[in-house]
Amino acid sequence: MFEPVLLRNMDVPDGHLLATYEAGGGYQALAKALREHTPDEIVDLVKQSNLRGRGGAGFPTGMKWSFVPKRAGKPKYLCCNADEGEPGTFKDRIIMERDPHQLIEGMAISAYAIGAETAYVYIRGEYVLAIRRLEQAIAEAHAKGYLGTRILGSDFSFVVHIHCGAGAYICGEETAMLDSLEGKRAQPRLKPPFPAVEGLYASPTAINNVETLACVPHILARGPDWFRGIGPDKSPGPKLYCLSGQVRKPGLYELPMGIPLRELVEDHAGGPPPGRKIKAVIPGGVSAPLIPECGLDVGMDFDSLAAAGSMLGSAGVIVIDDSTCMVKVATRIIEFFHHESCGKCTPCREGLNWVVKVLRRVEAGQGAPGDLEQLEALCKGIFGNSFCALGDGAAMGLKAALAHFEHEFVAHIEEQRCPFH
């Protein structure tokens, strides 16, 4: 029986308060880290755990930390990416609303490991309750000496500030987030230099997702072997899966990394509504190419999903049943990327505008012969040619919809109507 750790306080009354967190052993991992380990040892423990970032890219966390230079001659920063904006994704919001101390403890340990004394939590402005709870938790942690100067009697000092976003999906891209934190329009930066070397205010900066940081206290408390013992070798650990769409029990589920997508959707989330069949599933937020029903026997981990032509992304699993028009779903997804394009590069800014126009026309029953070829050509022009992954995500999603549900696009064009309306 799998024991949830990240969601252990979700149903506990006042789970967001320090007293509740401490009663469950909270901040013991921070005390242990400061008392028993050097920063380098913490980095090594996280490397041994094989924790891979939970924000989408899956880069090994310990390795990312090890890129932060030890002697930089500048302050180092830790940035928590809490700008959760990928449609289908809500895991970080729930951690911050219901168990914010788990994040703060993870940040304190992580900051100690890389030598940062200041952190910013970049949190989307819509998350008002999460912001309030996090502010309260930071104040509680300060009052108890888990944040501030000489934490728990050590030489380590650390403060956490909240920085509220203002409604731009691109801020989830780490370098765009840094520009936004510096008070600029959020647009991605050219890499290299990578943020670990030259990030916030041109200083060494580690950027980690909320769920990634929330894993850190558990790795310290239970050891890297425990973490690595859950799920596949190359993508281990407990994982939060967000289930939404046309499924009986939408919600947040903590299960081992690598659980089969079909088991997740049909057993844990109850399958499609009565009388309906699953048509397709988007496994990792709308950036992740959809998987048709016949492909659901795939493990929910970075490598298995990549091998299946999709990606784990944010693990925002959106279930689509057989009552739904896939042209409409594809159109809505591209409308999102078009709306959220930051405008920096032409393939994304102009290409998605063109794609949206064609898709809206096809969906409305006004498609023309050659539209599908044009969509394919536009995808080719965007993918690999946009400045950041936003354009790639849009193009990959549309290509998957065209590949698996071409007959629906063709029906719209040939019948000059939407067969589902």
Next chain:
Amino acid sequence: MNMREKIEAAAARYPDQRSAIMPALLIAQKDHGHLPGPVLEEVADILGVERIWVYELATFYTLFHTEPVGMFHLQLCDNVSCMLRGSEDLLRHLEVVLGIKKGGTTPDGLFTLSTVECLGACEMAPVMQVGDDYHGDLDIARIDALMDRLRATAGQATGAADLAAAAPPGE
């Protein structure tokens, strides 16, 4: 604290005043309801930064409003997870009930109706944000009950005459 004091307190969190523009705009918007040109210029002056930097942010990020919005800003999510659970029907219903189209504000200045990209609450789709609060698992009946509660709240808060006076210009 007044707006200047709140902005100065927020700015103390950063080594560079430019970083404080976004928090300052959020503070100013909370105080003024929206961000007209003079408010943007005041923010720039308080922080001692270029005015164009403030304009750049106010027009880039969707949570900043340079035009007035109603007392209750209804922000209905219509992204995929909410769309799959009926947000389109809710939008049509709200347009009929309020007598305005998406993007509009009711003549009494009470409601502005918008659709927004994902609110990050897909587990309770369809979902709508009103002010600071999320309302999820919505259907027509729940929307109607919510609108009744908002109207009652508005009535208690201001009275009808004050509301008419508070209507945004041009509406």
